[in-house]
Amino acid sequence: MPKIRVQVDPDLCIGAASCVTIAPETFQMNDENKAWVLDHGEEPGGSTYERWLEVTEDEMENIILGAQSCPTLAIFIFDEEGTQLFPDV
């Protein structure tokens, strides 16, 4: 299973919640109207804007779709080697 690092930049996040609509298992809005990153709906180790996730190919595709849907490109996704998968650089 691919391992990815998902990171939300709270400075860029405007709370549009598109990511939550597409990938609710991975993103959830907090009280500051910013998106926390979840691990399959859970928050092991507490709430955070950044975490490593072990996901299936389908899940990964959906998380990338969630990131793509963000109007402010506030979501960054990296693979195990640290290569940025999204946004394209």
Place this chain on the structure above:
Amino acid sequence: MRYLIIGGGIAGMTAGEALRKSDAKAEITIVDEEQHPLYSRVLLGHYLKGKVPRERVFLKQEDWYHQHTIEWLPGTIAEHLDVKNKFVRLSNGREYPYDKLLIATGTAPRPLDVDLRGVSYLRTIDDADHLLQLLSEQKKGARMGIYGSGFIACEYLELFRELGLPITLAFRGDRFWSRALLPEAGELVNKVLVEGGVELHTHSNLQDLVGEKELKGFVIEEGTQEVSILGVGIGVVPDFTWLADAGVEIGKGIKTDEFLQTNVPDVFAAGDVAEFKDVVLGRQLVIMNWQNAMSQGRHVAKVMSGEQVPFELVSSYSINVFGLEAIFLGDVEVSEADEVYVVGSLESGGITQVFERNKRVVGGVLLNRNRDRILITKAIKNKQSFSELEFVTD
């Protein structure tokens, strides 16, 4: 299969990209009024504030279209639709035939009747560049004007505040988002702005601009307001002139069914321009936000390639202005609701309005009450009534 997409914004482009993914051989043409490859209009605010560099605003590079064998026609608009012979005549003089046509032309800012250098609109990256140019010419402490009471006015408010510039704000009614907010919620927004140092003029109609070539001020009932830039956000207008005689049904937008199909075979609409039958909210409406446009673009591609599934989304949008967090969920038109319930109060600094129709929640406006978001989103999806909801009180 020959797909013709009129409009290269997020709805049209998302559709084009999805169509390419599902059919490697299809011919896809995107007719784009803009000269730039796809970028995020929502990021323009961040770009103006210097939070992201200009190149980060772009979602696609110019060579992307070519790499994906999508014919991209920048700087081009549609001028005439012939539904009988199934072609569109474009501003480049050519006639483009289609098997399936998508209309995703969006809208343009409603302009003032008057113009001077110093008047700013905010829709495109060119508008943003123009505004940056105007700002760079300002003397220290120059006063900024804003005319309007919607999302665009908020963008200007946030930008001018970030730059530490004094602001004069005028609008016609007594409150922001007058179709969505009740008086008390409107009062909360006004209070936040006035406490933030904004000189606020409600019930004000812009009567004229002052200045020879360069803007010096604008005139409202209370007199001349001296400003050197005026940000205008008084709504948007779609352009349907090229659809005249085509027989496409038009109301507030281009009318579609729940599959985003218009009344004309093989003609579809998506994004800000579509007045679609929303099966979640149970009425025909236009939703103008990024999330809706992107989701409809993705969805309409499915329908265009033969998958007959209804579009379903509880749309949301939010904006932060002077520290006030405003969240809009679902259907937030007061005139379309049977009841609008208010939770919270002006005194507590947080107000949530819950919109109910046929005894079920269809929308919510949350001002400084982010915590109600999940509750209301779920209520809309699950067709609950307001009386079933349990709010957290202060």
